[in-house]
Amino acid sequence: MKNIVILISGGGSNMAAIVRAAGSGRWAERFGARIAAVISNQPTAGGLSLAATNGIATVAVDHKAFAVRDEFDAALAAAIDVHAPALVVLAGFMRILTPGFVAHFDGRLINIHPSLLPAFPGLRTHQRAIDAGCQVAGVTVHHVTTELDHGPILAQAAVPVLHGDTAATLAERVLAQEHRLYPLAIERWLEIEATASPESA
Numbered sequence: 001m002k003n004i005v006i007l008i009s010g011g012g013s014n015m016a017a018i019v020r021a022a023g024s025g026r027w028a029e030r031f032g033a034r035i036a037a038v039i040s041n042q043p044t045a046g047g048l049s050l051a052a053t054n055g056i057a058t059v060a061v062d063h064k065a066f067a068v069r070d071e072f073d074a075a076l077a078a079a080i081d082v083h084a085p086a087l088v089v090l091a092g093f094m095r096i097l098t099p100g101f102v103a104h105f106d107g108r109l110i111n112i113h114p115s116l117l118p119a120f121p122g123l124r125t126h127q128r129a130i131d132a133g134c135q136v137a138g139v140t141v142h143h144v145t146t147e148l149d150h151g152p153i154l155a156q157a158a159v160p161v162l163h164g165d166t167a168a169t170l171a172e173r174v175l176a177q178e179h180r181l182y183p184l185a186i187e188r189w190l191e192i193e194a195t196a197s198p199e200s201a
């Protein structure tokens, strides 16, 4: 079985979209893949209870309990490795990960970022796009590397920036695309994995 572990920090709407797609897309039967666990750095993350009601193992690794970033990342990696993941999915995960963590999951660590990278890495992407007068905005699914929001791109979706848009109205339009794009990008990854190593499907 290919285990997918999803990391969240908040509501987990992207995680929920992926969980739904794993069921409706029959990932277990088609790819031998399942969502093995949802892990958050925020013990109060709403996504943890959402995952638990879907019968998915949940763990909170509270970053505030660690004085040193490397120690948090080591504890997080250990919690993830319990599930021997084929893929680690950052979904609304709001921590910058250390190079050691990224190296440990190299090649099987992906993220979703609410802009058309390489434009607008970092935070406040929607306001920055509006301030720059962009006509188009969007979302990127990419491999995670040690350089923040700069890894090889897996998928993108564009949305129009409409006259009078606020960061909130643009974020809402982009989020709808995130919920469509992330499951699609993961399914595409699973298909490539299945053809690359058919015996492990």
Ligand code: GRF
Pocket (backbone or CB within 6 Å): 008, 009, 010, 011, 012, 013, 014, 015, 091, 092, 093, 112, 113, 114, 175, 178
């Ligand atoms: C989303 O805007 C996503 O682009 C960013 O985190 C936000 C919340 O995601 N990565 P979620 O609802 O917790 O999945």
